[in-house]
Amino acid sequence: MSEPDVSDLLTVTQAIEVIDAADVAPRVADVALADADGLVLAGDAFAFLDPVFSSGVFLALKNGEMAADTVDAALTAGDTSAAQFADYGEKLCAGIENMRKLVYAFYEKDFSFAKFLRRFPDQRIELIHLLVGNVFRSSHTLFSDMGQMARLPEEAFLEEPAVATGSGGAR
Numbered sequence: 433m434s435e436p437d438v439s440d441l442l443t444v445t446q447a448i449e450v451i452d453a454a455d456v457a458p459r460v461a462d463v464a465l466a467d468a469d470g471l472v473l474a475g476d477a478f479a480f481l482d483p484v485f486s487s488g489v490f491l492a493l494k495n496g497e498m499a500a501d502t503v504d505a506a507l508t509a510g511d512t513s514a515a516q517f518a519d520y521g522e523k524l525c526a527g528i529e530n531m532r533k534l535v536y537a538f539y540e541k542d543f544s545f546a547k548f549l550r551r552f553p554d555q556r557i558e559l560i561h562l563l564v565g566n567v568f569r570s571s572h573t574l575f576s577d578m579g580q581m582a583r584l585p586e587e588a589f590l591e592e593p594a595v596a597t598g599s600g601g602a603r
Contacts (some may be wrong), residue, residue, distance in 0.1 A: 451506040470512045472520065474499035479528050490565050491531060495524055527567040529587060533575050534562050553576045 502520040505513045558574040
């Protein structure tokens, strides 16, 4: 039995609705930061970002490296309490938020990085840092300026842990 030609399958298609990519493209599914002894979330279990320029892949790889370093330090110290993983979670959230804001600006219909840099030339270095993956730098002035030209999202991550801290120690 032969497979049908793809063009045959497409002839019966019909556009149902046109959706603005800015409404759907940058998706973050944030998971409540688990604050439990002996538990560290990594990868998509921690957060999922699906932007157009594959920064989700970068964040996943960087997240794996950060998680491994954090787990190694906790095991070496013999302390896998939730407190050992707090800094990891905070740093990762900050980097994801920076990338998420950049992605939202990218999807803004009337926004362009060229227009942004013409208006805010002093942000050139900060923008380059973000675009090459240095998302864990503090970029507060960059995003306050960018927010004047694009609708940036509110913070997505919880500031307080959603799960009660366990009784301590390694599991």
